[in-house]
Amino acid sequence: MALEMRSVCEKCSANLHNKSDAYICTYECTFCHTCTEEMEFVCPNCGGELVKRPRSGKAVLAE
Numbered sequence: 365m366a367l368e369m370r371s372v373c374e375k376c377s378a379n380l381h382n383k384s385d386a387y388i389c390t391y392e393c394t395f396c397h398t399c400t401e402e403m404e405f406v407c408p409n410c411g412g413e414l415v416k417r418p419r420s421g422k423a424v425l426a427e
Contacts, residue, residue, distance in 0.1 A: 367418070368392050384396070385397040386416075389415075
């Protein structure tokens with residue numbers, strides 16, 4: 365099952381692109397980095413932990 369990669373922060377409506385730092389909970393609520401810090405990494409909808417969402421596209425490994 366794939367994550368729904370939402371393109372807007374649910375709190376401030378900031379645009380979130382594929383490469384943006386964004387945070388999600390287990391229900392895929394999505395927030396920008398600034399709002400996530402203000403909420404202390406807790407989802408206001410479910411009370412769950414907000415974690416950094418994976419970026420889409422090809423990963424680049426450090427050498």
